[in-house]
Amino acid sequence: MSGIVVHLPEGSGGHVVGQAHGGAVTLRLGPGERARFGRGAPDVPVEIRLADAAISRLAGEIVATADHWQLSNHSTRHSCLVENPEGAGEYLRVPPRRVGAPIPFEFSRVVLPTRRDTTVSLQVFAPDHLYMDPQHTAGPAGSHTVTAYSLDETAAYFLVLVALCEPWLRDSSPVAVPTTPQVVERLRGHPVYGGLTARAVSSHIDYLAEEKLRTGAAAPPGTDRGVRRKGKREAVVTVALRFGIVREEHLALLPGRTAEPAGRGS
Structure with a gap:
């Protein structure tokens, strides 16, 4: 997999600009591409619009890299929580104004606080974590074999x-x-x-x-x-x-x- 996938489940309270409202939506980012998220405004363009008054007009930015992704928190008041749904409670807190925080999880949920009973969240699927073939033996540099389907059996x-x-x-x-x-x-x-x-x-x-x-x-x-x-x-x-x-x-x-x-x- 090259780049990342940002997914907004149905009922998440947000949408990708330029895509139809209503159901689940997906935004794909290649290495080096970025997506801003927040409430947005005519003079504050965002790719992912989140309709909640407690969320900043420009709340943050996701940047895809070759083998992971980075999160910048543009809020001056609230932290962004990045959960690892597969890590039995593992999470990262990205504080206000933090730029380019590297996110190591293969599957993440970015959670933003709101004034409602529920939070607003984005799901981010990161580049594959590659694993060496179990039968791999050392060879010339650059000749290592990796599995065609890279799956984590603990996920x-x-x-x-x-x-x-x-x-x-x-x-x-x-x-x-x-x-x-x-x-x-x-x-x-x-x-x-x-x-x-x-x-x-x-x-x-x-x-x-x-x-x-x-x-x-x-x-x-x-x-x-x-x-x-x-x-x-x-x-x-x-x-x-x-x-x-x-x-x-x-x-x-x-x-x-x-x-x-x-x-x-x-």
């Missing part, structure tokens, strides 16, 4: 992928790919990720399909949302199983089963 997105693949690993002819609610229910007993919501699971599936496993072109415009979602789930399962990314031993990452799951749906 929440990998756990979601295992849950999607589980029926195929336990039964060679399953009825259907698990739905998002079924994945949420399957992970409910996990000690770290048992609280994943349907929205979070959907975001991880988007990340797997579009960035990690690069499953191909998006569905044609006008395709029903449910059909698109099902297509993404099926695509990531196909790639993960075809290339041995998820194997039977990975089932041990899932919480134990206390009862048979509900019937699979589409």
Whole structure:
């Protein structure tokens, strides 16, 4: 993956300038590109507009680099919180007026305080963290081999992928790919990720399909949302199983089963 992806989930209270309002939106930044966020104004242009009176007109700026991203906090009053949703509470606080703070997380949530009961947040998917091939041996400089699909097996997105693949690993002819609610229910007993919501699971599936496993072109415009979602789930399962990314031993990452799951749906 080159550059970063900034994602505003549906209902986040913000939108990307130039894109339609209403649903989830995504902004892609290549290395060296930047996106400003805040309430904006005619004389304060921003790429990501966040409609809350407690957020500065220019609250901050995200800059993509070759292998990570940086966050500048232009607020003079409030810190920006950068959470690692996969780090069991790990977070960074970027203080007011801090410029170019490097963010090390592969998946982050930028959280801004508001005067409402909820905060406003952006999701940022960073460049892949590359891992050497496990069978790698030292060779001439510049000749090291890295894995074609760079996945962190301790991350929440990998756990979601295992849950999607589980029926195929336990039964060679399953009825259907698990739905998002079924994945949420399957992970409910996990000690770290048992609280994943349907929205979070959907975001991880988007990340797997579009960035990690690069499953191909998006569905044609006008395709029903449910059909698109099902297509993404099926695509990531196909790639993960075809290339041995998820194997039977990975089932041990899932919480134990206390009862048979509900019937699979589409």
